[in-house]
Amino acid sequence: MFAIARNSVRPAAARYSALAAAARFKHTLPELPYAYDALEPHISKEIMTLHHQKHHQTYVNGLNAAEESYASSKSTKEQIALQSALKFNGGGHINHSLFWKNLAPANGDGGKLGDGPLKKAIERDFGSVDAFKKKFNATTAAIQGSGWGWLGFNPTTEKLEVVTTANQDPLISHVPIIGVDIWEHAFYLQYKNVKPDYLNAIWNVINFKEAEARLVEASK
Structure with missing residues (x-):
């Protein structure tokens, strides 16, 4: 995003420079690190295809x-009027780019939390892995409307916390470790309106290896 100019009308040279920069850089849809059907039966191929090709692509187009x-x-x-579009589409692009990496096939890295820094931190801050999942699911299921559930690292307290964001707002207060999309497009075709079933199932395909790498980086 470009900085807001000091004057209401920027000099022609500055406007040309900003336009040239925008023309050189375009956001693109990232490829999935697995096939569309790789997360079945926990997340269907139809959901993954629509979620990635249609919904995420829409955020990319809107952001550009x-x-x-x-x-x-x-x-x-005029710049102020565009802030909501930048926040919504930019957040959608950021959140989904993270979400795809958050997932992995159950016959690969998905659902496997071994001994290490992440498990130790979860047990320290929530009591147990099961207690963490229960808190995460309850907090995320309680979101009214669309939003995201997060396991975030609080850089001030250096602890893991469960937090939520509305709509496509990116997580700014914490370093995102695990993010789960609770918009209906992420689960409705398969789980209908039963959000708890979706949240219980998704732990089978959460990429804890990726999450642990984020925690290690955030803890440095």
């Missing part, structure tokens, strides 16, 4: 369009 409009805007007022 919003950034182009921001770069070509001629006033602070």
